[in-house]
Amino acid sequence: MTAKKVYFVFFLIISQFAFSQWESRDIITNDNITYPETSKLAKISQTIGITEIDIKYHRPAVRNRQIFGNLIPYGKVWRAGANESTTIKFQDDVIINGNKLKRGVYGIHMIPNKTEWTIIFSNNHVQWGSFYYDQNEDALRIQVKPEEHAHIEYLKYDFENLKDNSLNIALLWASTKVSFKIEVDEINSTLDVIKDELRTLPRFSWRGNREAALYCWLHNTHLDLALELINRSISYERRFENMYQKALILASTGKGNESSILMEEALKLGNENMFLYVGREALGHHNSPKKAIELFKITLKYFPESYKAKMLIGNAHGWMGEKEMAIKAFNEALLLTKNEKEKTNVMSYLNRYKN
Known part of the structure; x- marks a missing residue:
């Protein structure tokens, strides 16, 4: 290999190494070099309902120090982490320990005490730590009780007690834990998003x-809006899905006769599997x-021999943790099966609940 070729290969190797080192980093916009921070940056994220919650913070270590009441004095505002402000971002409006807070980004500060802590959500989320904290910029203050906890060397935030529409956010460090509850109004938040989306292609x-x-x-909300939306859907294309949906809405608003007429039309456009699909949705x-059980029962009204509808009713009861009701429905589904393949299908569900 000639000297030129060796140099070219060496250049390619060095170039590739340099690219691999920097391809995932941001462009440098100041005269500082990059070096490891003592308190590492951390980010966590969780969605409840359709609302995303993001926390960004730095993680100091205990390092054999007495933390609360010493390194972090009682009665003084603390940045709830290290380095720049700890921040929390809510994609939608939330409720924190019963208090409403608008969507947005907030700086988190805390005032520790032996028996009660103050947690502060500040409209200023860009300051460095708590050195220039200004109470006039508070969006919300809440009071919480600290708890004893197994030792945590590096400060961390965690999402706990996760449910469909709520969770707890906990700060854990040294032998202390403090937490607060976040709740969302899933229905109205979702409807707000839906209304925005319906200004576009949908x-x-x-x-x-x-x-x-x-x-x-x-x-079971905004049924007047639901009727308006389903009428618009039908105006674009008359299908089983929207005719059936309109029949359901009319039945829920007390218009049984109109609902029955539309249901007959839906039957002409659909079949058993199409009815079942809506329940699966x-x-x-x-x-x-x-609601799924309600839909599967409607399927049985028009297709009384549907073993799948009974089986899916069992599946819905199992979804809710109602084991006995699930087993009952699966056994009823077995009575409707017509061959070994169908029996095997039902038994695959039933066996999950037998033990």
Whole structure:
């Protein structure tokens, strides 16, 4: 290999190494070099309902020091981490320990004490630590009780007690834990997003309007809006999905005769599997097992020999933790099966609940 070729290969190797080192880093915009921080940056994120919650903070270590009441004095504002402000971002409006807080980004500060802590959500999230903290910039203050906890060397935030529409955020460091509850109004937050989305492409399709109407019906809310949306869906294309949906909405608003007429039309456009699919939507996509059971029972009204409808009713009861009801439904589904393949299908569900 010639000297030129050796040099060229060496250049390619060095170039590739340099690219691999910097391809994932930001462009340098100041005259500082990059070096490891003592308190490492951390980011955590969690979604409840459709609301994303993001926390960004730095993690100091205990390092054999007495933390609260010494390194972090009682009665003084603390940055709730290290380095620049700890921040929390809410994608939508939230409720914190019963107090409403608007969507946005907030700086978190805390005032530790032996028996009670103050947690502060500041409108100023860009300051360095708590050195220039100004109470006039507070968006919310809450009081919480500290708890004893197993030793945590590096400060951390964690999401606990996760539910569909709520969770607890906990700060853990040394032998102390403090936490507060976050709740979201899932239905109204989702409807706000749906209304915005219906200003765009979904508005001009049967599917987008029908899915929005389905959400309203599943949560028994804004049924007047649901009727408006489903009528728009039908105006674009008359299909089983929207005719069936309109029949359901009318039944829920006390218009039984009109609902029955539309249901007959839906039957001409659909079949057993199409009826079952709507129930599966409610169960799987929308986490609405009670409404799913209602839909599977409607399927049985028009298709009384449907072993699948009974089986899916069992699945919905199991979803809710109602083991006995699930087993009962699966056994009823077995009585409707017509061959070994169908029996095997049901037994695959039933066996999950036998032990």
